[in-house]
Amino acid sequence: MRTEHAILAEIPRLRRYARALTGNDADADDLLQDTLERALGKWTLWRPGNLRAWLLTMMHHVFLNQLRTRPPIVTLDEDTPSIPVRPQQQDELDVRDLDRALARLPPDQREVLLLVGLEELSYADTARILGIPQGTVMSRLSRARERLRAILAGEDRPVHLKVVK
Amino acid sequence: MNKERIGKEQLHAYVDGQLSAAESAQISAHLVDHADDRASVEIWRNQKTLLHAAYDRQLDAPIPHAIAAQLNSRPNKHFRQATIAAAWLAMGIGIGFVADRQFSPTPTDPTLALASLPQRAAVAHAVFTPEVHHPVEVGADQEAHLTAWLSKRLGHTLRAPKLAAEGFHLVGGRLIAADNGPGALLMYEDGGGQRLTLYVCTDNQDSGATAFRFAHQDGVSTFYWIDGRQAYALSGKLPRESLLPIANAVYRQLNGEG
Numbered sequence: 001m002r003t004e005h006a007i008l009a010e011i012p013r014l015r016r017y018a019r020a021l022t023g024n025d026a027d028a029d030d031l032l033q034d035t036l037e038r039a040l041g042k043w044t045l046w047r048p049g050n051l052r053a054w055l056l057t058m059m060h061h062v063f064l065n066q067l068r069t070r071p072p073i074v075t076l077d078e079d080t081p082s083i084p085v086r087p088q089q090q091d092e093l094d095v096r097d098l099d100r101a102l103a104r105l106p107p108d109q110r111e112v113l114l115l116v117g118l119e120e121l122s123y124a125d126t127a128r129i130l131g132i133p134q135g136t137v138m139s140r141l142s143r144a145r146e147r148l149r150a151i152l153a154g155e156d157r158p159v160h161l162k163v164v165k
Numbered sequence: 166m167n168k169e170r171i172g173k174e175q176l177h178a179y180v181d182g183q184l185s186a187a188e189s190a191q192i193s194a195h196l197v198d199h200a201d202d203r204a205s206v207e208i209w210r211n212q213k214t215l216l217h218a219a220y221d222r223q224l225d226a227p228i229p230h231a232i233a234a235q236l237n238s239r240p241n242k243h244f245r246q247a248t249i250a251a252a253w254l255a256m257g258i259g260i261g262f263v264a265d266r267q268f269s270p271t272p273t274d275p276t277l278a279l280a281s282l283p284q285r286a287a288v289a290h291a292v293f294t295p296e297v298h299h300p301v302e303v304g305a306d307q308e309a310h311l312t313a314w315l316s317k318r319l320g321h322t323l324r325a326p327k328l329a330a331e332g333f334h335l336v337g338g339r340l341i342a343a344d345n346g347p348g349a350l351l352m353y354e355d356g357g358g359q360r361l362t363l364y365v366c367t368d369n370q371d372s373g374a375t376a377f378r379f380a381h382q383d384g385v386s387t388f389y390w391i392d393g394r395q396a397y398a399l400s401g402k403l404p405r406e407s408l409l410p411i412a413n414a415v416y417r418q419l420n421g422e423g
Contacts (some may be wrong), residue, residue: 007236008228016223020216029229036235095219116181117209118216123183138174145177145209152212 007039010052013119014059020114021063023099031066035059056119056129060111067107101151109144112137117145171195176202180209281344283380283387286364286398289341289350290385294360301337301352311338315349319367321395325351326363326418331411333361343367361401361408363415368394377412379405388412392419 014035018028039058102110108130115126116137123141127134171192178184179192196203293300303311308325316323318340325335333353341348343366351363368391375391386408389398397419399412 008233011228011232011236012224012226015226015228016220019223020220029232033232033235036232040236094215098215098219113212114216117213118220120181123178123181138177141177142173145212148212149208152215 006051007036007055010055013052014055017056017114017119018059020102020118021110023103031059031063034062034066038062050125053121053125053129056115056121057131060129060131063107063111101148104151105144105147109140109147112140113144113148116141171199171202173205176206177209180206180213282364282389282391282396282398283378283400284382285344286362286387286389286400287380287382287385289364290360290362290387290400291383293339293350293352294362300360302339304337305335307337308335315340315365318347319349319365319395321367323349323365324419326415328353328361328411328414331414332356333359333411336360359401359403361399361403361411364389364398364400366396368396377409377416381405390416 011032015028015032018031018035019025022028022031035055035058038061039055042058102113105113111130112126115121115129116123121129123134123137127137130137132140175184175188175192179189184192196206303314305311305325312323312325315338325338328334332355334355336352336354338349338351341350341364346367348364348366351365353361353363371393373391374393377388377390380387380389384402385400386403386405387398387400388408389396391397397415399408399415401408401411403411
């Protein structure tokens, strides 16, 4: 398969991950574009193998860079006024709630949670992509899941999070 | 049995399908009479379901034009889609090499950049061929220097095809700005002053090979194709049937057959 086709085939998954990681469409596409730029620039370094893992590794590095260079635009805390949102569609509300819940996880936990829980990667692949030991993957995963559980259950600063039904 | 020694990590691994069938069965058995662990497993599975429910729609979403174009590295806002699409319908020549994909100029098509190639080539042709005094930067009398220089700038070995059998001789060439880096334009002329240009540019990725494609714009006919990292376009104010054998000769020679 051609390179461009191979990368193109990975884009929907990269986009899904980027969307969940960043919490909104604009940042997700920014992350994806920066990732592709980096990947295309380093293309000569790629050796036939797991293209998806390679691209996700790129995305991880770009994500870290973006965290370092741009502070989060919106910080949700107890003082943030809660704006009631009533979208027409039920699933839209769910996405927003989940976006907010994920935003409250530390980025390193969020990455692990999503690579394992959404991208369904093995712990070993996740460890390679993030450049951390597998034991760290498991501890971050464990903490992320507990934190997410608490957030969704309303135990963790539930002020602005309205769990739907 | 070590039923009582099952830790949280194993439960996570169970949820994530990281265990062997035997280990998995062991956990399943353990869960039967450990309600707390069962509840945890249930919660974590629900979290995964939530994630998929929220974000899987991304998998079916159309890829934004900007991203598809970026992948091709050569977005071209002035690309005349309709013209190219019409030209597409008019062609279909496979000249003894790979012809394996259909093109449709949709925003998500990976061959979008390829489609902008003939326009760029036709513009270069239109700009440089009328030049009387300076049609090229380096003339054919310095062909070795010309090809060495352009090869160096393009990052791959460029040979100037010999088209004497087709009635054309090399005038020379010039460096041009392609969409994402240096490109080269070689110019040929026949006895009657008819000029052809061969537009060459290099991509930063291997795009395989494509069949010959044909476009016609503002009186300029162009056959174009991609071979690995190189994109080529041969343009001239000739009818398609006259340009085709010349394009064939160029292609053969660039592939070392000529």
